[in-house]
Amino acid sequence: MSDGSKRAELTALQAALAAEHAAVYGYGVVGGRIGAARRSEARAAYDAHRARRDALTREVRDLGGEPVAANAAYALPFPVPDAPAAVRLAARLEERVAGVYADLVRAATDARRASAAAALREAAVRAARWSGESVAFPGLAERAGGGTGAAGATPSASASVSP
Numbered sequence: 001m002s003d004g005s006k007r008a009e010l011t012a013l014q015a016a017l018a019a020e021h022a023a024v025y026g027y028g029v030v031g032g033r034i035g036a037a038r039r040s041e042a043r044a045a046y047d048a049h050r051a052r053r054d055a056l057t058r059e060v061r062d063l064g065g066e067p068v069a070a071n072a073a074y075a076l077p078f079p080v081p082d083a084p085a086a087v088r089l090a091a092r093l094e095e096r097v098a099g100v101y102a103d104l105v106r107a108a109t110d111a112r113r114a115s116a117a118a119a120l121r122e123a124a125v126r127a128a129r130w131s132g133e134s135v136a137f138p139g140l141a142e143r144a145g146g147g148t149g150a151a152g153a154t155p156s157a158s159a160s161v162s163p
Helices: 003-033 036-062 083-107 110-131
Strands: none
Touching: 003 036, 003 083, 003 110, 036 083, 036 110, 083 110
């Protein structure tokens, strides 16, 4: 692997790690507002993002990088006062995570590319379940929107976020 491709892969891994940090935070908000009927689904997504975050941390270290740390808090893309807003937030988190994994698929090679493709597929499936809609090319359509940071959340200067 050339130095340029290793740097590109490490950059994409760091972006995926940052997105997973934001998704874990976002699902904490979702879990506090989601209705009982979808609570187990939110918990499963939270656990999946935690597992991906931990795996990405190891991968960044394996490539000689220092894993990006989670922010203390993230500004949410919209207020989340109730269960319907929590469902919208979960869908948005998954859409944004899919976009970051699409970048990692492009930058990665071999087993890491396969893992990134699996993560992209999982995020796209969760996004479709939350939103009731799907897109033809998950992870790519979301890139057209832009404007916010990884996973749809912008780092906050404060340590707390008002829902």
